[in-house]
Amino acid sequence: MSKRVPDFSKLRMNVSGRVLDPNDSAYESARQALIWNKRKPSRFPDVLVRPESVEDVASAVRFAKHNGLQVGIRSGGHSWTASFMRDGGVLLDMSAFDKLHIDATAKTATVGPAVKGAKLIEKLGELGLFFPAGHCDTVALGGYLLQGGFGWHSRRRGPACASVRSAQVVTADGEIVHVDAEHNADLFWAMRGAGPGFFGVVTEFELELYDRPPVLRFTAHAYHFELMDEIFPWLANTLPELSPDLECSALAKTDPETGKLSIQMRGVVLAESEDAATAALGVIDDCPMRKRAYARNHNLPITFAQLYSGMDKNYPPDMRIALDNAWSDARPDDLLPGIHAAVESMPNSPPTHFMLQPWGRSPNLRDMAFSFEANIFMIASTGWYDPADDDLHQGWVTDSMRRLEPKSLGIKLGDENLASRPARFMSPANFARLKRIRQAWDPAGLFHTYMALPDES
Incomplete structure (x- = not known):
């Protein structure tokens, strides 16, 4: 028929x-x-x-x-x-919904879902304010806030969705409702963390803003690949020492300068003073391997425009992209076999990399659908140009994280690969609650849900 x-x-x-x-x-x-x-x-x-x-x-x-x-x-x-x-x-x-209004006195911003996080950071910076927007300047706030939102200074501020005060939502009945902690509270709970499985259309967010720390600094070390087994565990084990103002990572990737596989260790800190920035970056700048670095730039002034430009180099607009990720609380040494398997099978494409990042859990996390963090975050990311190589690159990110599944707690939405590798992205209790709320607000399943779901049995 x-x-x-x-x-x-x-x-x-x-x-x-x-x-x-x-x-x-x-x-x-x-x-x-x-x-x-x-x-x-x-x-x-x-x-x-x-x-x-x-x-x-x-x-x-x-x-x-x-x-x-x-x-x-x-x-x-x-x-x-x-x-x-x-x-x-x-x-x-929703690209026409790009309204951006800042109330500097109240420290709030009203934004449409199409507003880019980089634009918000720029406008707030002119007023001495800040919001933990995404790491890439092409990331709009709508999907970013719904899925949780890990961006600049999120180790200090928590996932960006925790800083959403309220929103305007169109429901499955076509009704326009206001949601916050007191009005339609169950929908507000679900909205902060449901990601692509949210059962409504957010047309406006009200955000809580923060004073912008005045000092932004950057550190970068480059090491020969042979040091990976020292650097990755060492960096992961520094988590208890890391300032929440510091975001750092180590990437196994091809060095564009040498054309050889390398380990790139990086740190970005947003701090209240020069001394605080120096102390936060000192964990990386004084690492035991520093004398063996073949390139080292430490505690350099940087702007958000420069940070975004650096991120853009990993994802050119004419490139094909695939990603997958994992949260883990495993001992760093226990992760090395899976990381080795990922890196040693990595496609030969310059943007391709495997990243390890010490993260930790946000203190005093608010009650909301978002509920998944861990000590270590890992991501496999690749980019290529030839459609004939789709299976090679997609297979690499999927297989890399599949090998690490025994040591993984689940994934972060936003970089998900659910269609190829279903994985848990929310605590079981929160996911069960989310399903109950969806049944109440969208019983007929009007809104598409996740591309695939893990077996929760």
Whole structure:
């Protein structure tokens, strides 16, 4: 039996923004433009809608419900798997929701889901304020805040979703509601951590802001690859000594200067004083291996614009991307066999790397869906150009983290690889609660949920 095609003319009448279905000549170019990297999945929504107002969003949701269509939401398109892009249904492109208003006196910001974190940091910096936005300047706040949000200074401030005060949400019934700790509190709880499985459309966030520490410093060491077995465990074991103002990592990757496999150790600190920055970076700058570094830059002044530019070099806009990640509380030495297997099978592509990062758990974490952190965070990341190499690179990130599963607690949403490797991303109790809240707010499953789920049995 052929599929019934809804009458999209009614949707066009009720939505002021762009509405494209596959019969429109602009549909395919618009569909591909919604995806951040060059790897475009063969998934085709029934209709692409670019709402321009919250009323447009509500109208589109009601249309979907009336016509038995599911709904996907795209904020900035940075999801490397394009989890928002599904076959069939309505895809809401929220790129017009880029409102940004800062109340410096109240230390709050009202932002749309399409606002880029880098822009927010820039505007706040002019006022001496700060928010822990994402590490890449192409990351919009919508998906970032929903999935938790690990960004600059998050070891001090916690996941960014913990700094969301309230939001405006369009529900599965097409109703526009306000959510915070006292109003629709269960939806507010779910919104902070549900990520791509959230069952509503957030059209506006209210954020808690912080004073911006005045000192931003950067340290970088480069070592020959043979030292990995010393550097990775040493760095992981420094966690108790690390200032929460410091974010540091070690990456196994090809050095663009030498063309050889290397270990790059880096640290970024946002501090209240020069002395505090020097003390925080001292853990790395005075590490036992420092005399064997073949390149060493320590405690250098840096700007957020420069940090974002450096991150962009790992993810050029014309590149195909794949990632996977893992949280772990294992002994660092016990992780080395899996890390070796990952690094030794790493594709020969300059942006490709395996990263280990000492992280730890946020103190006094608020009660919300987000519930997963650990002492060590690891990520396998790769980029390439030739579509013929898709299986090679996708297989590498998946296999690398699969080998580490016995030592892993689960994954971080945002860099997830759920379609290829389902893994836990929330505590079992929180995930069970999330399912109950979804049943209450979206019993018919109007909104797409996760691309795949782990076996919780």
